[in-house]
Amino acid sequence: MTQYKIPMSSPDLNDADRQAVIDVINTPNLSMGKWTPAFEKTFCDLTGAKHAIAVNSGTAGLHLCVRAAGIGAGDLVITTPFSFVASSNVMLFENAIPIFVDVDPRTGNLDPELVADAAKNIENYLPRTVEPKHASALRAILPVDVFGQPADMDAINAVAKEHGLRVIEDSCEALGAMYKGKHAGTLGEFGVFAFYPNKQITTGEGGVIITNNDEAAHFMRAMRNQGRAPGDTWLQHTHLGYNYRIDEMSAAMGTTQMSRLGEIMAKREQVAGWYEARLSEIEGVEIPFVESFTTKSSWFVYVIRFDKKINRDEIAKRLDARGIPVRPYFLPIHLQPYIAKQFGYKEGDFPVTEDLGKRGLAIPFSGIMTEEQVDQVCNIIREEIMNF
Numbered sequence: 001m002t003q004y005k006i007p008m009s010s011p012d013l014n015d016a017d018r019q020a021v022i023d024v025i026n027t028p029n030l031s032m033g034k035w036t037p038a039f040e041k042t043f044c045d046l047t048g049a050k051h052a053i054a055v056n057s058g059t060a061g062l063h064l065c066v067r068a069a070g071i072g073a074g075d076l077v078i079t080t081p082f083s084f085v086a087s088s089n090v091m092l093f094e095n096a097i098p099i100f101v102d103v104d105p106r107t108g109n110l111d112p113e114l115v116a117d118a119a120k121n122i123e124n125y126l127p128r129t130v131e132p133k134h135a136s137a138l139r140a141i142l143p144v145d146v147f148g149q150p151a152d153m154d155a156i157n158a159v160a161k162e163h164g165l166r167v168i169e170d171s172c173e174a175l176g177a178m179y180k181g182k183h184a185g186t187l188g189e190f191g192v193f194a195f196y197p198n199k200q201i202t203t204g205e206g207g208v209i210i211t212n213n214d215e216a217a218h219f220m221r222a223m224r225n226q227g228r229a230p231g232d233t234w235l236q237h238t239h240l241g242y243n244y245r246i247d248e249m250s251a252a253m254g255t256t257q258m259s260r261l262g263e264i265m266a267k268r269e270q271v272a273g274w275y276e277a278r279l280s281e282i283e284g285v286e287i288p289f290v291e292s293f294t295t296k297s298s299w300f301v302y303v304i305r306f307d308k309k310i311n312r313d314e315i316a317k318r319l320d321a322r323g324i325p326v327r328p329y330f331l332p333i334h335l336q337p338y339i340a341k342q343f344g345y346k347e348g349d350f351p352v353t354e355d356l357g358k359r360g361l362a363i364p365f366s367g368i369m370t371e372e373q374v375d376q377v378c379n380i381i382r383e384e385i386m387n388f
């Protein structure tokens with residue numbers, strides 16, 4: 001095992017966050033107490049959304065959105081193969097079919113022109129193993145705000161409007177990011193955030209859904225709570241539901257983290273700036289591209305790309321051996337074994353996604369990295385590239 005000099009990512013926790021958890025465990029109310037609604041309110045305050053529903057993971061949040069949008073067996077949903085698998089898995093949970101379209105080579109976000117073409121000519125975009133007679137209607141678009149940068153939501157919403165589609169924005173990597181001055185997560189009908197320890201804020205595990213749709217919000221609150229509708233007693237269940245509740249320790253910690261979101265984001269932006277200043281001078285290394293409509297990136301991870309002549313996997317091995325943890329980002333979803341098998345995908349099906357997947361490498365990143373640590377990472381990258 002390599003002894004790493006610097007962690008891949010670190011949560012940005014302080015004494016107030018730790019004290020919040022201790023205060024909860026000194027009470028008997030470890031679930032369904034006052035902290036869950038308090039945590040939810042911070043999301044309504046931040047984004048202006050009418051409803052926020054806290055759940056126990058981002059994946060659970062996306063799944064409830066799929067259910068609330070009425071997406072079911074055989075339904076088609078346009079989404080991206082350049083993402084974390086959860087954004088497609090939530091369709092598969094319901095036997096719906098993710099329809100992949102390729103991404104913008106600069107940002108890795110859905111290419112809106114391909115989204116428009118797919119919505120018009122959906123039969124050309126069906127996976128190999130899906131016969132048109134088994135496919136139901138195109139129902140929704142699920143864009144992902146990749147690496148903390150919103151997708152081109154105006155263009156995507158225009159396609160959705162033209163074709164009568166629901167929009168679920170996966171903002172699990174983009175809490176606090178802004179698109180043309182508007183919060184990520186508010187740009188579709190539903191937005192979802194996630195709080196695994198490598199995200200901008202963490203609750204250990206957790207997620208939040210935001211929406212302005214009253215009926216959907218009531219349904220999702222019932223579905224996260226074993227299907228109990230308002231008025232149901234503890235052992236009365238109107239729906240077949242899930243246990244997707246967040247616990248009070250997580251909600252309390254999330255509430256204190258949210259009160260510092262501005263500070264947490266400013267620190268991440270500063271670290272990204274340190275990286276940019278150093279890495280933009282290294283030949284063969286491409287730094288992240290920020291779109292003009294991204295009025296704020298929330299810097300989820302720092303992913304660099306290497307020129308084609310540099311073998312990413314070999315460089316990754318050398319960096320790892322020198323104590324710098326790195327991670328290929330992302331392995332395309334359509335090539336994940338279970339998806340490739342179910343839908344008959346092959347290498348070459350989504351060339352931009354595959355190219356980004358082959359050349360991209362996430363390097364150590366968090367808001368608590370020091371400038372010296374950034375220097376250390378960049379110096380080792382520079383040396384290894386010069387020796388390549």
Ligand SMILES: *Cc1c(COP(=O)(O)O)cnc(C)c1O
Binds near residue numbers: 057060087144170
């Ligand atoms: C983190 C993440 C999720 C949700 O992850 P959980 O671990 O379930 O909280 C969903 N989509 C994307 C793109 C993510 O990065």
